[in-house]
Amino acid sequence: MSDTIKQRPGTMRLVDATQYRLPPAGWVSILHRVSGIIMFxxxxxxxxxxxxxxxxxxxxxxxxxxxxxxxxxxxxxxxxLVVLALIWAYLHHFTAGVRHLYMDATHSVSKEFGRSSAVATLAISLLLTAALGFKLFF
Known part of the structure; x- marks a missing residue:
């Protein structure tokens, strides 16, 4: 019997899952859920x-x-800071929602458009959050 433990196909340890690099669309999807939870x-x-x-x-x-x-x-x-988190959550949730609605309405589901629209979503939500955060703190 060997010293290595064999895993069943399709199973993954948490350590293995953290080694993946998510594309921007994956980050937008996860942050869309996180922002919804924060607002709730x-x-x-x-x-x-x-x-x-x-x-x-x-x-x-x-x-x-x-x-x-x-x-x-x-x-x-x-x-x-709590209000700034709410501002970010709303703006990200809104822009990601508009992105999804646009993709659904125009059937724009190519890999290139998914990447560029995800980067635009992240940039727009962060820039608007920074502008409103500046107004909030100064």
């Missing part, structure tokens, strides 16, 4: 922000003060 998990925070910002002038100022001075033991910059 942070939905109570979004509702809290919306409710307090639209309720009255006093509660709007309260939200503005939270972003500057924090709330309890949580500093204001942390709230800004």
């Amino acid at each position: 998990v942070l939905l109570p925070f979004i509702i809290w922000l919306l409710d307090n910002s639209l309720n009255s002038d006093v509660t709007y100022q309260y939200i503005a003060d939270v972003f500057v001075g924090g709330l309890g033991f949580v500093p204001g910059w942390f709230f800004k």
Whole structure:
């Protein structure tokens, strides 16, 4: 009996799976799911922000003060980072969704278009996030 352990065909260890290099379309697909999860998990925070910002002038100022001075033991910059994550999640989810809708409507499913549209999706979502993040922090 040999010392090497034989694996069944089709099985893969996690270490083997991390050796693959995903194409940009694979990253966009995974990040599309991650951004959807982020938006779903942070939905109570979004509702809290919306409710307090639209309720009255006093509660709007309260939200503005939270972003500057924090709330309890949580500093204001942390709230800004959470909102920045929401901004990225929304923009990436939106641009990736538009990419998928465009590909479905035009039947553009070539390898070249998939790669170029994935790179464009990543670039657009990151550039818009950087612009809105700059506005958020400065």
